[in-house]
Structures are given as structure tokens and as C-alpha cells.
Amino acid sequence: MDTVLFLACTEADGSLGRPALEALGSIRPRHVGLIGRNVCCAANQVASCGAVRFLGASGDEFAQSRYSTDCAAAEAIARASGATIIVAPGTSRLSRMLPGLAHRLGGVIDTHVTAIGSDFSVTRWYYRQRMEAVLARTARPWIIVADGGSAWSGAPGAVTVEPVAVEMPSLRTTVTGIRTPETGVQTIRPDARLLFVAGAGWTKKQQDGQSHVRDAEGLILGFLGRTQASLGGSKSLVDLSGEGEAVLPFMTHLNQIGQTGATPRHPKGLSTCCHGEEPHVVGWRFVTERRAVNLDANCGWARGKADVVYVADAFAVMKKVNELLG
Numbered sequence: 001m002d003t004v005l006f007l008a009c010t011e012a013d014g015s016l017g018r019p020a021l022e023a024l025g026s027i028r029p030r031h032v033g034l035i036g037r038n039v040c041c042a043a044n045q046v047a048s049c050g051a052v053r054f055l056g057a058s059g060d061e062f063a064q065s066r067y068s069t070d071c072a073a074a075e076a077i078a079r080a081s082g083a084t085i086i087v088a089p090g091t092s093r094l095s096r097m098l099p100g101l102a103h104r105l106g107g108v109i110d111t112h113v114t115a116i117g118s119d120f121s122v123t124r125w126y127y128r129q130r131m132e133a134v135l136a137r138t139a140r141p142w143i144i145v146a147d148g149g150s151a152w153s154g155a156p157g158a159v160t161v162e163p164v165a166v167e168m169p170s171l172r173t174t175v176t177g178i179r180t181p182e183t184g185v186q187t188i189r190p191d192a193r194l195l196f197v198a199g200a201g202w203t204k205k206q207q208d209g210q211s212h213v214r215d216a217e218g219l220i221l222g223f224l225g226r227t228q229a230s231l232g233g234s235k236s237l238v239d240l241s242g243e244g245e246a247v248l249p250f251m252t253h254l255n256q257i258g259q260t261g262a263t264p265r266h267p268k269g270l271s272t273c274c275h276g277e278e279p280h281v282v283g284w285r286f287v288t289e290r291r292a293v294n295l296d297a298n299c300g301w302a303r304g305k306a307d308v309v310y311v312a313d314a315f316a317v318m319k320k321v322n323e324l325l326g
């Protein structure tokens with residue numbers, strides 16, 4: 001029988017973040033292994049997850065993401081637990097280190113797992129979420145890196161964390177700070193009810209022969225501010241922004257929806273000034289209710305890719321919508 005270890009790093013405030021709880025939601029672990037400056041809060045947070053042991057690698061060295069220390073800590077925890085299956089969330093911190101952990105343990109690893117069955121068959125997508133496969137492995141230890149899903153919820157409690165001795169590597173890397181892309185405004189909101197997608201049409205010449213990028217910026221940010229919708233973009237638009245053109249400065253490649261972009265899960269989506277090309281629409285597969293505004297009655301959305309298409313000028317539509325929203 002397999003021994004399951006749930007492995008996670010704590011957030012800066014010592015808690016377990018949503019990706020960790022989502023990974024935990026798909027299993028019933030025998031052991032919980034935590035890495036962070038202080039892991040007691042996180043252990044108490046998931047006290048009722050059914051684990052019999054809570055193992056921790058804690059201290060200032062483990063406060064921040066660093067391959068050498070995170071991997072050494074994870075290896076010590078994995079060995080102390082004797083786990084044959086290790087489930088971890090696919091955060092950037094853990095994703096950087098888990099392949100190295102698999103190598104050190106002589107094990108195997110699968111990433112982007114979307115579901116874990118009770119028999120440890122795992123589900124994952126291939127070819128940008130066009131094909132779904134269910135697979136199992138006999139090799140152990142097996143590291144399963146889980147994508148987001150339904151978060152675990154349960155009562156907190158008080159547990160005793162067993163400290164794990166970590167053979168510390170020589171520390172050649174010092175974390176001096178964190179830099180994030182300068183988007184200026186927080187526009188990606190995975191939990192929003194609505195995905196608002198802007199296409200390259202916002203930057204194109206309009207009926208008067210001029211482009212109206214500043215107006216577009218005001219309308220889009222005005223709508224996002226009023227609705228707290230999440231902002232997506234077509235590849236054409238985010239490429240323009242990335243090339244330093246004077247267009248929608250808050251748009252980055254992180255906003256891109258589509259085959260080579262993100263596949264977010266929002267109940268509703270509104271596409272504006274975007275043609276509805278297949279590689280873009282691939283990213284909408286989990287958006288349940290789709291609407292689009294396009295001047296072109298023959299755009300891609302009109303060919304079965306949206307539930308409702310408004311053949312209209314998005315500048316006029318969004319101006320009116322913002323007025324109605326107040």
C-alpha cells in the first residue's frame with residue numbers, strides 16, 4: 001500500500017496558500033511535510049486532513065524560495081516519511097525544485113495533474129488542454145504536482161510538528177528581494193465571476209481614421225474597477241504591449257488567453273475587439289457563458305464560439321456599460 005506525503009511550502013505569513021489547499025483537496029495524506037520559516041501555523045491550519053505525522057523543515061534558511069535549501073528540506077522530509085507518493089502544489093517555488101527532488105530520490109514525477117483518483121490514477125491534459133489522459137505509474141517514489149482545483153477545507157487544530165534534520169547545502173545564493181512584472185494595476189483575478197478580454201481592435205484605427213488607445217485604456221480600466229472582473233488579452237494585443245508600443249501598458253503576456261496563453265476558469269466571459277480566432281478561443285474552453293462585442297458580424301465568435309455576439313462598436317458599448325454601472 002502506498003504511503004502518501006503532502007508536501008508544501010508556507011506563504012510569507014506562515015499559512016498555506018490556496019494552491020497548497022487545492023492540492024491537499026485531492027488526497028488523504030498519511031504525512032504532511034512543510035517547509036518555511038515557521039510551519040506551526042500551517043500545520044495547525046490542516047490539522048484535520050487525516051495525516052498522522054506532520055514533519056517540518058523550518059528556520060530562516062527556509063523562509064524564501066531557493067533551490068538548494070528547498071530541495072534539501074524536501075528530500076529530508078520525503079526520506080523521513082518513507083513516502084511512496086508525494087503530492088505537491090504546482091507553485092513556482094515548488095515547481096523549480098521538485099524535478100530535482102525526484103532525481104535525488106530516484107523517483108519519477110508528473111506535473112500539471114488535474115485530478116487524483118483513489119487508486120492513484122492521475123488525470124492531466126496534453127496539447128494545450130485539447131486531449132485529456134488518465135495514467136498510472138508503478139515506479140516509486142512518485143511525485144505528483146497538482147494544478148489548482150477545489151480547495152481542501154477542514155477545521156484547524158493543534159498538532160505537533162516533528163522537526164526534520166536537514167543536511168544543509170553550502171548557501172551560495174542570497175535572496176535580496178522579489179521583482180515582479182510592472183503591470184501598474186492588478187488585473188488578473190482568477191476568482192472573478194467575469195473574464196473581460198481585450199483584443200487588438202482596441203488599438204486599431206477606428207471609423208474616424210484614428211486610433212483611440214487612451215480612450216480604450218480608460219474604458220477598460222473603468223470597467224475592471226467597477227466590476228472587479230479579470231482581464232485577459234489576445235496574443236496580438238499583448239504582443240503589441242510587450243513590444244513597447246504606446247498601447248495598454250497594463251497588459252502583459254500573463255494576461256494572454258488561448259492556445260499558447262492561459263485557460264482560466266470563470267463563469268462568464270466578455271470578449272471585446274477580438275476576432276475569436278481558434279488559437280485564442282481554445283483558452284475559453286472552461287468559460288461557461290460567452291459573449292462578444294465585435295464590429296464584424298462575420299467574426300469567429302459569430303460562428304458558434306460565443307452564446308451572444310453584439311455587432312457593435314465596443315468603444316460605444318463599454319462607455320454605456322460603464323455609465324450604467326455608475
Ligand SMILES: Cc1cc2nc3c(=O)[nH]c(=O)nc-3n(C[C@H](O)[C@H](O)[C@H](O)COP(=O)(O)OP(=O)(O)OC[C@H]3O[C@@H](n4cnc5c(N)ncnc54)[C@H](O)[C@@H]3O)c2cc1C
Pocket residue numbers: 198199200201202204206233234235236237256257258259260261262272273274275276277278279280283293294295296299312313314315
Ligand atoms: C500556434 C498559434 C498559437 C496562437 N496562440 C494564441 C493564443 O494563445 N492566444 C491568442 O489570443 N492568439 C493566439 N494566436 C493568434 C491568433 O490566431 C490570432 O492571431 C489573435 O488572437 C488575433 O488577435 P485579435 O483577435 O485581438 O486581433 P485581430 O485579429 O486583429 O482582430 C481585431 C478585431 O477587433 C475588431 N474591432 C476593431 N475595432 C472594433 C470596435 N471599435 N468594436 C468592436 N470590434 C472592433 C475587428 O473587427 C477584429 O475582429 C495563435 C496563433 C498561432 C498560429
